[in-house]
Amino acid sequence: MSRNTIRLLIILGTLSITGIIAVQAYWVKKAFDLKEQQFRQTVMISLRNVTNKISSLYKLSVIENPVTQLSSDYYVANLRAPLNADVLEHYLKDEFKKQNLLTDFEYGIYNCDTDNIVYGAYINSDFEESVHAQKNLPKTDKYLNYFGVRFPGKTSYLASRLDIWLISSLITLIVTLFFGYAMFIILKQKRLSEVQRDFINNMTHEFQTPISTIRVATDVLSQPKILDQPERLRKYVSIIRQENNRLKNQVESVLNTARMDKGRLQLDIQLQELHSLIDDVTEGVKAELEDSLKLELHATRTSIYADRVQLISLIRNLLENAIKYSEKVPDITVRTENTDEGLVLSIIDKGIGISSENINKIFNKFYRVPTGNTHNVKGFGLGLSYVRQIVRAHKWEIKVESKLGEGSTFTVIMNQE
Structure with a gap:
């Protein structure tokens, strides 16, 4: 499958999924709006029936439109006469059960003497428990005597019906x-x-x-x-x-x-002398590089517990990497020093360098820094991946600093404890 085919597949698939999600969101919103409209109608009918029953109780004439919606979850109903909270609560519970309006609500009755709504109670959805507390429900100037009902859990109630x-x-x-x-x-x-x-x-x-x-x-x-x-x-x-x-x-x-x-690397940890191993590795390339290879072995404590074969492979791979990515005349420095972090080995070259977009990929298996021609740089792209695995196996640390066109520095920090 070509790259263009995959790209086209991803674009078409993304557009299709986006369209499906948009249509789904549209119909969910429409369904929610419909449920909200049904909820409003049910509440209006329920509260109108409650006011009619109260009017019958007090032998008052029936009010044509006694209910007003003040907000999305708050309604007020005209009473025309003072009313006891227990009576109102009984009528509200009874009517909401008949209308299958099984959700939490709270109610209050307007007191014209204090010009406040006297809070009644908070009734849970099973209508079995009520909590009496003092809360402020909004007032209105539309009626002289009225009660208000709020549905604080309206949104979650409607969502549960979808x-x-x-x-x-x-x-x-x-x-x-x-x-x-x-x-x-x-x-x-x-x-x-x-x-x-x-x-x-x-x-x-x-x-x-x-x-x-x-x-x-x-x-x-x-x-x-x-x-x-x-x-x-x-x-x-x-x-x-x-x-x-x-x-x-x-x-x-x-x-x-x-x-x-496969996790089969078996380390034979022994006390090694780093400078001796560096001499062994560089002996084979000194004749080829001549003055292009500099050894700055400043470390005074050079003993390290490591696997000899793997440590030699690490040094060789870093050195070969510096040679491969150098210009016609390499300029390579092998440096050692002791720091608070441990014994530090640095391989420094003044080669082509590595761009910031590639520096995080160089330790990936088979990855080789692009240089134009596929085969102008030798190797399989395994060297640095192998180096990182050796470093991890020894619980060391490796750092890379590089600037395109100026060269690279690979630093291995080896714990001497």
Whole structure:
């Protein structure tokens, strides 16, 4: 599947999901508004019936429109006569039960002598318990004698009546999450496919070069007259040995990474002498780099508990990385020092550097800093990933400082405790 196809799939899928969510939100809002309208009508009918019963109780004429809505959850009803709170509460409970209006409410009765609404009680949804307390309910100048009823839990009550819409919204949410997860898996598989393809291409290229060199060298050595040219013989034998070591290191790099992934790395922790190991690693590249390699070994306490093989691999990988990403004439410094944090090893180069957008990716497996041509930098993109795994296995710390076009500094902080 091409990148453009995946991008089109994501765009179309996102637009579809967005449309579904928008339509769902619209109909949920419409359903809520309808429930709110039904609630208002039910309340108006209930309170009108209560006032009619009270009018009948006091033998008063029936009021045509006795109920007024002052806010979304507050209603007042005209009484035309003083009323006892217990009587009103009985009528309200009875009428709300008949209308199946099973939600919390609170009521109060206006007292014209004090010009205040005397708070009655807070009635819960099962109408079994009432809590008497002093609260202030809004007043109105529309009626001389009236009572007010407020529904504080109206919004949650209406939401609970949207069960089918809540279920459909939940299904929409699940579909959206599934779509997002599916897109994540598709993109992840796409990246893994690209990584696998690049790794195979890089591995083929990296293996092909030493194999071709060895083949050419063996062809030369197979010539009978080569025995009469000892210098040339030694040269091609050295080439074969060098390319063979290169192949060995490449295979070991892949195998070591595989072992790390499976948790099979077994550390043989022994007391090591860091400067001695640095000398061993740099001995092979001193002739090639000559004055381009500087050793600034300032540390005075150089003993460290570590796995010798893994520590050598760490130094070698950092050094080879500095060489690969340097200009035609490398300028590399290997520095050690003692700090409060421990024994510090730094590999400093003045190469091409790493941009800020790539510096957080360099320790990812198979990742290689883009330099234009796919094969202009040797390696599989495993070196720094392997270094990070070694550092983690020893419970050390690694830091990177880099500036594009000016070079990079890799610092390993080794705990000497």
